[in-house]
Amino acid sequence: MSIAPPIALAQQRTTAARSRRRAALFAMLIALLMAGSPAAHAASFDVSPTSPAIIPFSSVIGGSDAGNNAKNNANGGYFSEFDNIGQFNYPAGHGNQLGNTAMVNDSTNYFDNVTWQGGQPAGLSLTGVPAPDPGCGDAAWWPATGDWVSYQLNVTTAGTYTVLTRFSTAWGPTGTVTYHMTIDGVSSGPVTMRPDDIAYWTPGAGGFQRPIDGWWGHNYVPGTMPTGWSLAVGPHVLKVFIDSWPGSAPGPSSSGPGDIWLHYFKVFAGGTPVSGPVPAPTFSFSPSLASTANGPMATGPVTVTIADGDPTAVIHVTTDGSTPTASSPTYTAPFTISALGAATIKALAIDGTDSPVATTTFTIASPPTVATAASAAPNPVTGTTTVLSALGASTGAGGEPTLTYTWSTTGSTPAAVRFSANGSNAAKSVTATFTGAGTYTFQVAIADPFGLAVTSSVSVVVDRTVTGVAVVPRTAWISAGSSFTFTAAAVDQFGAAISGTPTVTWSATGGTISAGGVYTAGNAAGTFSVTAASSTGSGSAIVVVTAGFAVSITFQPAQTPPFGNFLVDNGALFGDRGNGLSYGWDQDLSTWARERQGKGGTAPDAGHDRLIYLQRAGNAVFRITVPNGTYSVHIISGDATYSGSVFKMSAQGVLVVDGTPTPANRWIEGTQTVTVTDGTLAVTSATGAQNNKICQLDIAVVPAAVN
Structure with a gap:
């Protein structure tokens, strides 16, 4: 079954008038059958905190025609007119949730149910404009002030619940639309359809085209009860009352009515009323991402959860860095990113209008590995330096050139060591300069830009080697004419005395020195020197000669x-x-x-x-x-x-x-x-x-x- 587009509705109204009497008689018959046991015909919807209820207009169990109150009361409070009774076709994959016929009514006899085929309203040229969610498979047109509809809820878990109304519009009403809801007689108070929810269709080639900002609208209620209704386990009756409806508005022809299509009501646990634009989606991660100087990072698979402040928004997501659209994959459950490297996830929420696109970027990194272990050349060392080297490998973007090498000594260190470079990629090969002999253990930390590191160690032996001669002591203070004995000591590459007595030749100023190193000062006061020379070098000492x-x-x-x-x-x-x-x-x-x-x-x-x-x-x-x-x-x-x-x-x-x-x-x-x-x-x-x-x-x- 389908409904003609609005441009043909004028002719349809004439046809409807002719059948009004027949429909009224048929309605009376249905009402009489239902009056004996209304509950037997009620569509009951289960609702719980984990399972919200989407209630299309095909589920109406009762209603009132404001223009025909006497007849409605006589018929047990049900609709006086049934238009477009038939089976509903839901978008692919959703099916008919009710499996029964539609019962809808309004005071002008145009409160009609529209069957949507495959997510599009029949009779309208809307190729490529899909329904945003399953409940949009139904719509009711042209209610009037005073109309109401009722539904039965079956609450399976006690809690606080909020109701959302889904609607759309072709050209928009000329005035304000207000309504209110009750559950078991507790009223929401008046609710006004927000101006930002009213989008319009405009005439275009081949039919009516969707505006840039979208055309799906929604309202949360209760407006004056932001915490929702507190409902106990068991059956409850939801009623929706039209408080004001503006009537007609300019359409594609001078006689065409304006319209708003009411699609469904959604009852869900909790909920915070949304006002203004649809909020951008938010991301959460398990395990949590580590904050580094180069951005968020994980060392293994990351489970991504996406949420939106609008509980009924449809979230579309991309994982390749592209900007999501309504055609992008729909987010339905947390998903896991496992591939090493940078990941960029973007999400878009759509509910009447598009939210800002939310973007998150993080890197899944694995620690670098040691491609070539730490080594030293020469080793053992007989001089004062050796070259330390190591090489790492990285699976991250940029590979090995992004790694840094930091050298240090570990354990007991005989003396200080200086490195020619450190903490850079160039430090993969450094010169270590020693200040003393002994056994050293060097460790290199190979780190990637996210701070993940691996280490490698090497032991280096520095042998003491005779490289010169030292005169001992280095300074002596003596009186004029007195003597002082100096000795010659072999020294290692660090200038420290080493065992062994070198063969030396002595020389001195300011006095005389024997072959055995005995210095005899002259009579003149002053600062003089003593020198010992050998085949490995020479050394000197200072002699201060005083007159007293x-x-x-x-x-x-x-x-x-x-x-x-x-x-x-x-x-x-x-x-x-x-x-x-x-x-x-x-x-x-x-x-x-x-x-x-x-x-x-x-x-x-x-x-x-x-x-x-x-x-x-x-x-x-x-x-x-x-x-x-x-x-x-x-x-x-x-x-x-x-x-x-x-x-x-x-x-x-x-x-x-x-x-x-x-x-x-x-x-x-x-x-x-x-x-x-x-x-x-x-x-x-x-x-x-x-x-x-x-x-x-x-x-x-x-x-x-x-x-």
């Missing part, structure tokens, strides 16, 4: 043998040392004296390898008796093994040492001129010192100052 008092002291444990001609302090309290001098501390520091030899191996000589802590029991003060006068004071602070200090040393209140050691430069030294007026020279920690230490102290009377 001079002394050099190393700070070390009591059990450690003396170093060259240096006097020794082992942390004892101030007292006479039996060598013509009195010196020592204001507190016993003997338990805080250390020798690092064998624990660091990087000290240039024994004087740098030994030390005393000054701050383990407050700021200790070292004093030594000297003649009153002006002195040049030289202090060395440091530790061959540890660098966690701030060195600040003062003599007679004058700052001499000021610096922070590093693994590459563990010793800080300095020289200053001070004055003694009470026969005692004092050395202590200066303000700001942390974990302060002293290795060597040299004192010489001025004018023999160090340049």
